[in-house]
Amino acid sequence: MYTNLITELSNYILTIIINRPKYLNALNRQTVLELEDCILKAQENNLIKGIIITGSGEKSFVAGADIKEFIGLSETEARYLAHIGQSAFKTIENCKKPVLAAVNGFALGGGCELAMACHLRIASEHAEFGQPEVKLGIIAGYGGTQRLIQYIGKTKATEYHLTGKNISAENALNFGLINYIVPKDQLIAKSIELLNDIIKHSPITISAVLRSLNSFYDINEKGFESEINEFGKCFLTNDSKEGIAAFLEKRKPIFKGN
Numbered sequence: 001m002y003t004n005l006i007t008e009l010s011n012y013i014l015t016i017i018i019n020r021p022k023y024l025n026a027l028n029r030q031t032v033l034e035l036e037d038c039i040l041k042a043q044e045n046n047l048i049k050g051i052i053i054t055g056s057g058e059k060s061f062v063a064g065a066d067i068k069e070f071i072g073l074s075e076t077e078a079r080y081l082a083h084i085g086q087s088a089f090k091t092i093e094n095c096k097k098p099v100l101a102a103v104n105g106f107a108l109g110g111g112c113e114l115a116m117a118c119h120l121r122i123a124s125e126h127a128e129f130g131q132p133e134v135k136l137g138i139i140a141g142y143g144g145t146q147r148l149i150q151y152i153g154k155t156k157a158t159e160y161h162l163t164g165k166n167i168s169a170e171n172a173l174n175f176g177l178i179n180y181i182v183p184k185d186q187l188i189a190k191s192i193e194l195l196n197d198i199i200k201h202s203p204i205t206i207s208a209v210l211r212s213l214n215s216f217y218d219i220n221e222k223g224f225e226s227e228i229n230e231f232g233k234c235f236l237t238n239d240s241k242e243g244i245a246a247f248l249e250k251r252k253p254i255f256k257g258n
Ligand code: DAK
Pocket: 022, 023, 024, 026, 063, 064, 065, 066, 067, 068, 078, 079, 081, 082, 083, 085, 106, 108, 109, 110, 111, 132, 133, 136, 138, 139, 140, 141, 142
């Protein structure tokens, strides 16, 4: 049981709802710690194959880090906040199961960073993204300067970080920040549909793909080498044999996760 999260498990998909609607689901310390704990447990739970993160209510996904917690922070406390936030977001990015952000409204500051730490993003039509920290006299602290460049390129990332302006869902789609836009009443259904298209494949292959894709951006690891390693390791699994055989035999594969 969590204080600031609601979790729902159905048909192998865990939906995590960030539940602080009064504060537009702003991420306070407690919520960040709960989120990391929830992802770590989901990763080890065989009944979970995919994860959706969304916000409570129709107005906001996450309106940022909880600005109230920034008041009077000592350097040590600020470092602690950065540490727990970066650790949680890396846990999401490195999760071996696909994590999808269903962006149901504002995804600002830490909210945009949270969505970017997920592997996939679907937004409702009224969603707005942005890194408005510059307006508060601070900069993004949960990877936003790095990940926004990765998704939309340096030119536009520089503009949005420096102006603090919001990015509409339509622009987010055009820039490659999100996978789809849908009417708000179809957000969860579309998210489930996309995850189902993924989790029908072998969980071993899915985690290998995620690791390989992540390593493209990891300067400590050579992406192409990693891809070769992961590609090689796939051939140790029965699932790869089954997948290849099923294709050749023109039938659906039955993956057993080994
Ligand atoms: N934190 C805390 N409370 C928030 C909040 C936030 N980020 N955003 C909204 N709220 C609260 C409001 O204070 C208000 O509470 P009450 O006044 O009713 O008690 C309630 O949610 C409803 O908000 P509004 O009344 O403002 O609603 P509006 O529809 O008028 O406006 C808005 C919606 C999203 C445009 C507006 O609330 C807004 O501009 N919110 C702030 C957005 C923002 O600046 N987000 C970025 C936060 S800074 C780091 C780690 C992380 C970060 C930086 C460094 N290190 C540790 C180094 C990340 C920083 C951020 O994310």
